[in-house]
Amino acid sequence: MIEHGGNIYKFARILHREPSQILDFSANINPLGFPQGLKEYLYHSLDSIICYPDPDYVELKRLIAEYINLSPENILVGNGAIELISLSIQTIGKDAIIPIPTFSEYARICKVNKLNVEYFPMGKGFKLDIEVLIDRLRTKRHGMLILCNPNNPTGGFIDITPLRFLLEETAKLDIFVLLDEAFVEFTEDYPKDSGVNLVKHYPNLCVIRCFTKFFGLPGMRLGYGVAGKEFIDRLKERALPWSVNTLADLAGRYVLKDVEFMEKTREFIKSQRRFLLEELSSIEWIHPYPSQANFILAKIDIDSSVLENYLLKKGILIRNCGNFEGLDRSHIRLAVKDHNSNKRLIDELKSFSNI
Amino acid sequence: MIEHGGNIYKFARILHREPSQILDFSANINPLGFPQGLKEYLYHSLDSIICYPDPDYVELKRLIAEYINLSPENILVGNGAIELISLSIQTIGKDAIIPIPTFSEYARICKVNKLNVEYFPMGKGFKLDIEVLIDRLRTKRHGMLILCNPNNPTGGFIDITPLRFLLEETAKLDIFVLLDEAFVEFTEDYPKDSGVNLVKHYPNLCVIRCFTKFFGLPGMRLGYGVAGKEFIDRLKERALPWSVNTLADLAGRYVLKDVEFMEKTREFIKSQRRFLLEELSSIEWIHPYPSQANFILAKIDIDSSVLENYLLKKGILIRNCGNFEGLDRSHIRLAVKDHNSNKRLIDELKSFSNI
Numbered sequence: 197m198i199e200h201g202g203n204i205y206k207f208a209r210i211l212h213r214e215p216s217q218i219l220d221f222s223a224n225i226n227p228l229g230f231p232q233g234l235k236e237y238l239y240h241s242l243d244s245i246i247c248y249p250d251p252d253y254v255e256l257k258r259l260i261a262e263y264i265n266l267s268p269e270n271i272l273v274g275n276g277a278i279e280l281i282s283l284s285i286q287t288i289g290k291d292a293i294i295p296i297p298t299f300s301e302y303a304r305i306c307k308v309n310k311l312n313v314e315y316f317p318m319g320k321g322f323k324l325d326i327e328v329l330i331d332r333l334r335t336k337r338h339g340m341l342i343l344c345n346p347n348n349p350t351g352g353f354i355d356i357t358p359l360r361f362l363l364e365e366t367a368k369l370d371i372f373v374l375l376d377e378a379f380v381e382f383t384e385d386y387p388k389d390s391g392v393n394l395v396k397h398y399p400n401l402c403v404i405r406c407f408t409k410f411f412g413l414p415g416m417r418l419g420y421g422v423a424g425k426e427f428i429d430r431l432k433e434r435a436l437p438w439s440v441n442t443l444a445d446l447a448g449r450y451v452l453k454d455v456e457f458m459e460k461t462r463e464f465i466k467s468q469r470r471f472l473l474e475e476l477s478s479i480e481w482i483h484p485y486p487s488q489a490n491f492i493l494a495k496i497d498i499d500s501s502v503l504e505n506y507l508l509k510k511g512i513l514i515r516n517c518g519n520f521e522g523l524d525r526s527h528i529r530l531a532v533k534d535h536n537s538n539k540r541l542i543d544e545l546k547s548f549s550n551i
Numbered sequence: 552m553i554e555h556g557g558n559i560y561k562f563a564r565i566l567h568r569e570p571s572q573i574l575d576f577s578a579n580i581n582p583l584g585f586p587q588g589l590k591e592y593l594y595h596s597l598d599s600i601i602c603y604p605d606p607d608y609v610e611l612k613r614l615i616a617e618y619i620n621l622s623p624e625n626i627l628v629g630n631g632a633i634e635l636i637s638l639s640i641q642t643i644g645k646d647a648i649i650p651i652p653t654f655s656e657y658a659r660i661c662k663v664n665k666l667n668v669e670y671f672p673m674g675k676g677f678k679l680d681i682e683v684l685i686d687r688l689r690t691k692r693h694g695m696l697i698l699c700n701p702n703n704p705t706g707g708f709i710d711i712t713p714l715r716f717l718l719e720e721t722a723k724l725d726i727f728v729l730l731d732e733a734f735v736e737f738t739e740d741y742p743k744d745s746g747v748n749l750v751k752h753y754p755n756l757c758v759i760r761c762f763t764k765f766f767g768l769p770g771m772r773l774g775y776g777v778a779g780k781e782f783i784d785r786l787k788e789r790a791l792p793w794s795v796n797t798l799a800d801l802a803g804r805y806v807l808k809d810v811e812f813m814e815k816t817r818e819f820i821k822s823q824r825r826f827l828l829e830e831l832s833s834i835e836w837i838h839p840y841p842s843q844a845n846f847i848l849a850k851i852d853i854d855s856s857v858l859e860n861y862l863l864k865k866g867i868l869i870r871n872c873g874n875f876e877g878l879d880r881s882h883i884r885l886a887v888k889d890h891n892s893n894k895r896l897i898d899e900l901k902s903f904s905n906i
Contacts, residue, residue: 204602215602220602223603230600239594247557249772250560250561276794278791415603416600416797417604417793436630440772441772441799442770443796
């Protein structure tokens with residue numbers, strides 16, 4: 197298994213601490229947590245675990261459809277975004293091109309399923325050059341392009357105009373586009389730039405979304421795929437029954453009704469992302485990249501493992517990006533958290549400068 | 552998707568009732584529910600959904616290992632038994648032979664993964680004849696044998712002596728055995744006859760277990776695979792991260808400590824299974840098969856759909872076995888429930904006789 201962020205358990209075991217005592221900047225979860233009232237609601241729903249979930253997830257799909265302005269036939273729910281990513285890759289079943297650096301599971305899942313992977317290194321500043329990418333696609337016709345937007349771990353974002361252009365060109369080349377939008381709800385102009393607005397026009401597109409990051413529910417494991425009906429039907433043929441836990445089903449339905457939470461989150465992330473970016477930029481040895489997500493990638497002038505260990509001793513966990521293809525041990529990723537936590541991180545980083 | 556038991560939601564929608572108003576004999580869940588105190592425990596643990604689950608599930612695997620008297624390296628946890636079945640079939644990756652009638656997902660998953668399936672019809676009374684099966688395996692060497700024990704939907708059971716013989720012979724023939732033990736904890740002499748006692752000696756065996764049936768947690772989606780370390784390591788390479796929900800992880804750990812619940816369940820099922828078998832046998836047009844599980848298959852002298860619809864109008868859902876390969880619409884499967892429910896079912900069946 198690949199090491200990912202958010203493994204507070206491993207570090208708690210190493211440090212002989214409780215997982216809750218670790219200030220975790222390695223997982224990119226909404227710092228506001230999940231919508232209020234969810235705990236009470238789940239408490240009153242706990243009896244439901246004695247029944248199988250609705251295998252058709254009718255009500256959950258209806259609410260997701262409403263949320264993204266599509267129809268339930270365009271949606272398949274699953275056990276976190278990762279299950280939908282795996283299911284989609286198996287269903288598309290063609291060799292892939294993957295712009296890097298990005299989430300490492302795409303390539304791992306392709307390889308496990310015996311699909312070849314070509315990495316396409318992003319340009320300077322990790323800004324994806326669509327024109328160059330399309331040229332590459334024209335030269336060697338891959339069957340599948342996998343994109344993360346906004347991209348994890350760089351925070352870079354392709355908005356709707358270049359995205360539409362990309363879909364137009366890939367459609368001509370018979371390339372299927374798998375678009376992971378795990379973080380899209382944190383972007384400035386959401387929902388304007390989301391790929392879900394394009395699935396009706398491009399049958400070669402499947403968008404992956406989740407409740408993990410924006411709705412603060414990583415423990416729940418709830419994600420969904422959005423695509424034209426034909427592709428969703430193909431996914432369904434392969435999908436396993438009851439893949440979403442009953443409480444995850446209920447939690448998903450509950451949080452989709454809290455519009456205030458969504459607006460508050462976007463405002464909050466916007467201001468804290470700005471704060472963190474400004475503060476990081478003010479530290480001489482840290483060079484952050486612009487981000488539209490709830491995390492920031494930074495190049496640092498020291499070995500990321502040295503910094504990681506220094507901060508761990510202070511009870512702070514960051515994402516050492518040394519194991520990302522296309523990055524090295526001069527890169528770290530930091531989640532945008534609540535103001536006090538962000539402030540504490542900045543203070544520790546500044547104190548590190550003085551060693 | 553294949554229709555399975557337990558879809559109270561679909562029938563509630565058809566009948567315009569609440570799912571909880573349906574008396575469900577179609578899903579084979581422990582009639583005692585889940586262990587006491589679990590709801591309170593989960594309530595106090597609800598904050599955990601804000602964190603990713605431990606990707607290594609260290610504590611859960613430690614407790615499962617203790618429960619089945621093996622080591623954590625022999626265990627992989629997953630999103631219900633079904634995820635482990637799918638993962639194992641993909642990992643073994645060879646053509647399969649499947650004794651029928653049995654759980655239909657095995658064949659479906661093989662076919663989705665482009666693996667050929669040969670059905671091996673069980674003999675008279677649905678008793679699997681191991682000698683005949685081995686003869687068949689010798690003639691045409693399949694790579695994988697998939698068995699459900701006790702078998703769903705027949706209730707038939709192979710105990711440890713023929714099971715060991717089967718593993719010995721399949722090992723010689725280089726055939727991998729996937730053994731689904733979703734219902735094994737309901738058998739009379741549990742844990743004596745479980746295949747988990749054999750994984751140390753047979754590297755060609757993987758046993759699938761779950762918390763769904765015996766611990767009354769179908770909504771939680773928690774299962775595990777048990778095998779030699781080498782096969783578990785191969786499964787891990789393919790497995791997706793965080794496949795078990797945080798609350799399912801906690802629920803699993805909680806229920807494994809309740810030995811009293813386990814003993815009480817076995818006593819209860821034993822006596823109610825006997826009651827139901829005797830009562831069913833007393834009805835002229837119903838011919839139940841012996842069972843070691845918490846359900847009973849019966850041949851009936853009428854069309855199962857007619858009976859299904861009659862009982863549905865009374866708010867009772869049974870499993871029409873018409874869509875099981877190897878069965879037809881003269882078969883139904885009935886869960887062993889609490890005494891009052893079982894009594895009510897018997898009364899309705901008797902009243903049907905008088906129409």
